[in-house]
Amino acid sequence: MNKIEAKNVDVYYGAKQALFDINMDIEANKVTALIGPSGCGKSTFLRCLNRMNDVIDICKVSGVVKINDYDINQKDTDVVRLREKVGMIFQKPNPFPKTIYENISYGPEIHGIAQSKSEMDNIVEESLRKAALWEEVKDRIHEPGTGLSGGQQQRLCIARTISIKPEVILMDEPCSALDPIATAQIEELIDELRKEHTIIIVTHSMSQAARVSQNTGFFHLGKLIEVGSTDKIFKNPTQQQTQDYITGRFG
Amino acid sequence: MNKEERLIKRYKAEKRFRFYGKAAIFMALLFLVVFLTKIFSTGYTAFQKTWLVIPVNYNADLLYLDPDKKPTTEDINDADFYEFGIETFITLDPDASEDQIMELKKMFAFTFERELKYYLLDNPDSFGKTVDVKLTASDDLDQVFKGNYPRDIPENRRRASDYQLKIFDKLNEDGRVISEFNASFFTNADSREAELAGIASSFMGSLFSILVCLSIAFPVALLAAVYLEEFAPKNRFTDFIEVNINNLAAVPSIVFGLLGLGVLLAVFGLPRSTPLVGGITLSLMTLPTIIIAARASLKAVPPSIREAALAMGASRMQTTMHHTVPLALPGTLSGTIIGLAQALGETAPLILIGMVAFVNTIPGTPMDPAASLPVQIYIWAESAERGFVEKVSACIMVLLFFLIFMNLGAQLIRHKFEKKWN
Numbered sequence: 001m002n003k004i005e006a007k008n009v010d011v012y013y014g015a016k017q018a019l020f021d022i023n024m025d026i027e028a029n030k031v032t033a034l035i036g037p038s039g040c041g042k043s044t045f046l047r048c049l050n051r052m053n054d055v056i057d058i059c060k061v062s063g064v065v066k067i068n069d070y071d072i073n074q075k076d077t078d079v080v081r082l083r084e085k086v087g088m089i090f091q092k093p094n095p096f097p098k099t100i101y102e103n104i105s106y107g108p109e110i111h112g113i114a115q116s117k118s119e120m121d122n123i124v125e126e127s128l129r130k131a132a133l134w135e136e137v138k139d140r141i142h143e144p145g146t147g148l149s150g151g152q153q154q155r156l157c158i159a160r161t162i163s164i165k166p167e168v169i170l171m172d173e174p175c176s177a178l179d180p181i182a183t184a185q186i187e188e189l190i191d192e193l194r195k196e197h198t199i200i201i202v203t204h205s206m207s208q209a210a211r212v213s214q215n216t217g218f219f220h221l222g223k224l225i226e227v228g229s230t231d232k233i234f235k236n237p238t239q240q241q242t243q244d245y246i247t248g249r250f251g
Numbered sequence: 252m253n254k255e256e257r258l259i260k261r262y263k264a265e266k267r268f269r270f271y272g273k274a275a276i277f278m279a280l281l282f283l284v285v286f287l288t289k290i291f292s293t294g295y296t297a298f299q300k301t302w303l304v305i306p307v308n309y310n311a312d313l314l315y316l317d318p319d320k321k322p323t324t325e326d327i328n329d330a331d332f333y334e335f336g337i338e339t340f341i342t343l344d345p346d347a348s349e350d351q352i353m354e355l356k357k358m359f360a361f362t363f364e365r366e367l368k369y370y371l372l373d374n375p376d377s378f379g380k381t382v383d384v385k386l387t388a389s390d391d392l393d394q395v396f397k398g399n400y401p402r403d404i405p406e407n408r409r410r411a412s413d414y415q416l417k418i419f420d421k422l423n424e425d426g427r428v429i430s431e432f433n434a435s436f437f438t439n440a441d442s443r444e445a446e447l448a449g450i451a452s453s454f455m456g457s458l459f460s461i462l463v464c465l466s467i468a469f470p471v472a473l474l475a476a477v478y479l480e481e482f483a484p485k486n487r488f489t490d491f492i493e494v495n496i497n498n499l500a501a502v503p504s505i506v507f508g509l510l511g512l513g514v515l516l517a518v519f520g521l522p523r524s525t526p527l528v529g530g531i532t533l534s535l536m537t538l539p540t541i542i543i544a545a546r547a548s549l550k551a552v553p554p555s556i557r558e559a560a561l562a563m564g565a566s567r568m569q570t571t572m573h574h575t576v577p578l579a580l581p582g583t584l585s586g587t588i589i590g591l592a593q594a595l596g597e598t599a600p601l602i603l604i605g606m607v608a609f610v611n612t613i614p615g616t617p618m619d620p621a622a623s624l625p626v627q628i629y630i631w632a633e634s635a636e637r638g639f640v641e642k643v644s645a646c647i648m649v650l651l652f653f654l655i656f657m658n659l660g661a662q663l664i665r666h667k668f669e670k671k672w673n
């Protein structure tokens with residue numbers, strides 16, 4: 001079953017069109033990688049899926065984006081409820097300048113998920129465990145999250161996101177600021193998270209896309225050139241442009 | 252010109268430039284040192300006060316009280332301490348003529364009646380006995396004792412007469428002239444008599460004005476800044492507002508005084524000369540300073556923090572209240588303190604709304620008439636009496652103390668609480 005269906009999505013930044021008629025289906029509980037040269041609109045598309053483009057004044061989105069068969073681009077869509085279901089991890093780790101505990105308890109708190117302190121403690125521990133961070137920070141969860149290393153900060157952001165159990169997690173180049181070891185840890189984590197979440201990851205590293213994803217979409221100049229199983233895209237693409245990009249002839 | 256010469260010339264130019272820079276800094280420091288030295292050397296004596304300790308006979312007859320009965324508080328309050336005081340002063344020179352008695356009286360501050368009465372109220376056992384009582388010396392003798400008045404000029408150009416000086420010197424020889432910390436400078440309101448004048452009224456006036464100013468300017472400015480920075484669409488209209496806030500910051504303060512006079516007093520009929528009106532007027536002045544500081548601090552909060560909160564499903568309001576504003580608060584607070592320090596030193600608008608009136612009571616609320624510290628400086632600087640000269644400097648010292656204190660506080664907040672973003 002398709003978790004997300006995008007139909008005829010156009011995005012404009014002011015007069016400049018950034019996405020052209022995107023149609024894409026995303027399967028549940030799989031990792032979908034979005035690849036393509038920089039500036040081709042991967043992030044823009046990702047942000048269409050949790051309406052983060054709303055924040056940018058000049059950005060206008062049209063078309064239909066259905067999540068669980070519900071069109072999120074309607075006027076009366078509650079973006080708070082939407083973002084509770086669709087979490088996001090950013091390129092640069094952005095923990096709140098608060099303690100590790102507070103970073104994770106924030107989401108459950110504003111959505112009223114935990115009824116008691118002990119329940120909150122459980123959520124914090126569980127989220128940190130799922131983000132493979134618990135063992136490293138369990139003795140200092142009341143220290144600032146900003147004091148962690150880059151890789152730990154990114155896992156903290158992942159723990160923060162999964163604390164409210166989103167169905168979908170969007171990741172925008174989550175490893176681009178990290179060293180290879182931290183990157184490997186996150187990739188391992190992504191594979192684990194796939195069991196409970198649908199994951200869409202933007203990456204500029206084709207090897208990463210090949211390692212972590214089951215499906216891949218290739219973007220170029222604001223258009224979705226080709227989408228299919230990662231295997232097929234990397235081994236046997238139908239489009240010449242995809243072939244050229246995969247083999248490193250441009251991008 | 253060959254290469255070598257050009258090089259030498261360039262070095263020389265650089266050397267000259269460095270010298271000019273150092274000279275400029277030296278000049279600035281020199282002015283500061285001269286200014287502070289002048290203020291301190293004239294002002295420090297104001298913190299000392301001269302007292303004359305004289306024997307007082309709390310004789311029942313002199314006070315027209317019943318000698319056989321211990322006087323009640325009421326009896327003492329009703330007694331005439333003026334005549335009693337005169338009788339007491341005569342004991343300093345039993346042969347004094349009528350004129351000389353008047354001169355004796357003028358050696359003391361006019362509060363001698365009160366001081367004599369309070370001594371008896373506080374020490375009821377002194378009734379019927381002769382005791383030493385400490386009385387405030389007159390301004391003239393205070394200045395003589397502090398060495399501010401030359402004694403060797405002709406008598407007719409002197410405020411203290413030869414006769415007074417003779418009595419004074421005799422008292423001094425007997426160790427009956429003492430100089431103590433001038434607490435009344437801090438506890439008294441303004442007075443026409445320099446030896447009694449204090450800054451309590453103007454201090455409270457300034458305090459109330461600043462509090463009124465803070466309680467209006469801070470919330471309004473914070474709301475305005477948050478709205479402009481976090482919620483308002485970026486369009487021509489908000490650009491226009493932004494330009495005008497900057498313009499507002501450049502408006503001379505006296506214009507705000509006129510506004511206070513024309514609107515707050517004339518239209519709304521708020522009470523004249525009060526810290527309430529002063530504070531509102533100052534808040535108009537402080538508003539743009541705080542808005543600009545708050546906006547700069549809000550701008551400095553990285554967008555990634557807002558994105559993080561929004562992506563967690565926080566509403567815009569929650570994002571602002573839970574994350575952006577708390578992170579911008581230290582910068583806003585330090586800007587606020589700087590703005591308040593400016594307001595504290597402001598004189599012109601307060602003069603226009605009448606806070607320049609002579610106030611000899613200490614205001615208990617912002618609705619009572621009051622002066623303010625800078626206006627007090629202005630009022631005293633206008634006075635002819637020598638006794639006020641040291642008061643002016645002392646008042647400047649107090650004002651400077653608070654200004655430096657506030658600026659240090661602002662610095663501290665900035666360094667200690669402001670988050671560094673990498």
Ligand SMILES: Nc1ncnc2c1ncn2[C@@H]1O[C@H](COP(=O)(O)OP(=O)(O)O)[C@@H](O)[C@H]1O
Nearest residue numbers: 013018036037038039040041042043044045056
């Ligand atoms: N906030 C913005 N304002 C204006 N143009 C933008 C903005 N964000 C992205 N764009 C433009 O949209 C296009 C797609 O950008 P983006 O989605 O960030 O690409 P990618 O993530 O694939 O590198 C680019 O041409 C970029 O210049």
Ligand SMILES: [Mg+2]
Nearest residue numbers: 042043044172
């Ligand atoms: Mg991008």
